[in-house]
Amino acid sequence: MAAPMADDAALAARMAARDADALREVIARHAAILNRIAYRMVGNAHEAEDIVQEACLRLWDHSARLAQRHPAGTSAGAALRLSGWLKRVVTNIAIDRLRAGRRISDEEVPERADEAPLADSRIEAEQRDAGTRALVMALPERQRAAIVLTYYEELSNAEAAEAMDMNIKAFESLLHRARASLRQAFAAQGDAL
């Protein structure tokens, strides 16, 4: 888990002043984790990148309001966590897109076998990856987000609940159901194999 940035309020203030370098710094710090969350939510690299870009642009748009509410050098400014804000935005955008059914189609299956060396091992790896992705994708959107945030990104339940705009009890219940669903799907997948 990344440590909270101490100068998030200052970054917000710079972005509010339309400092492009500040946005570049934010992207450098947070884009990777945001991309992982988005990708594991939607299962598509292009759409994941699109979601991360949308989240960064929303931060750019709302930086003035964030800077106003969290002035740098104050206790409110010290409480500002851009990472948490961005994770929440990415999660919500991903859930919205999944619900709206606007996902770009899954990666296409190759029409013909690759004749290159080590093709068998690559196909095996792709099949394993596809199996894992199918496990996660089989979960409902919110359960999927709970697994992504807590298992893959190792957020605490409280942080994950905040990212999903939920109270902690409701999130724990959701996470419990998500794990149970995942285990059932995994068991079913094993039986199928």
Place this chain on the structure above:
Amino acid sequence: MSGADRDEGAPIVPGSPLARALDGYVVPGLSAGFADKVLAAAANRPPLLPELRRNDVTGTARGWRLGRRIAIGVAGFCALASAAAATGLLERVGLPVPSAGKVWASITGDEPASAPAKPVVAVAAAPVDPAPAALAPVRIEGLIDTPEELAEAFRRIDEVRKGRSELRRRLLDERIALEKERRAAAGLPLPTPEQEARIRQRLEDARLRRERMLNERIEARREELRERVESGEALTREDIMRPIHQEQRSLQQRVKLERLRQMSPEARREALRQLPPEQRRALKEAWQQQRAQRLGREAPLAGEAPVEAMPEARVQPEVSPSETPPDGPPR
């Protein structure tokens, strides 16, 4: 929740088969130049629209706006309800509207002071008989040739006059009560008790004055009739009643003429124009007679106000339908 369910919801242990399967979910990295792409999009981003005003106000202002709307709604409802109650709309649709006194009495537990409303209810419930037994026309049959018979005829006439006088007084009270009720329902100001007492006193004074004048003339006429009976003359009904009617007409005409004299020429002309022709003619004759008596000649002087210019806005019927002389005030 069963034990199996609880196990299925337990955290995923690292190194377990499920964890190994999940760990195989590899995420591709962001494309090269992602940051530049985002920065370029940010540079071309249109500026945000200003925030809505309702998001900009404080909770206090929002609360005041809501309170103001509620206050306007309540005030509007009260105005509509008051208008409906004042126009009697609620009573027409079967919703009783209690008066403020009744509401106050229901709160305090006191007896409602409904005494003033009772006469009105009584009038509506039991309309006055227009011709009760005491007001029946006096019938005189045959000749009257003794003082006792004449006294009896006068007694009956006086009895009817007294009954009519009472009836008029009661009608006057009812009319005042109805008028007060109408003004109260229309929201108009009501006369104070002092004003009402003054009006009643003025009406009573006028009635007494007219009655006194009429009584003087009737008494003089009766004295004449008594002398005729004592001298052995037999009187018919017409001998007794006609002079009374004539006196009554004469008195009324004098009152009307006096009113006409007090009017301006234009108002006098207009009032005369509104009179029936026979009344206008009678007034003209009375006017001419008075002038002749006063000036000692038959025709009015040239250049004086013409008789047609005399008014009477509202004239009582000249002859009582019950053949007895009306003694009420001309209205």
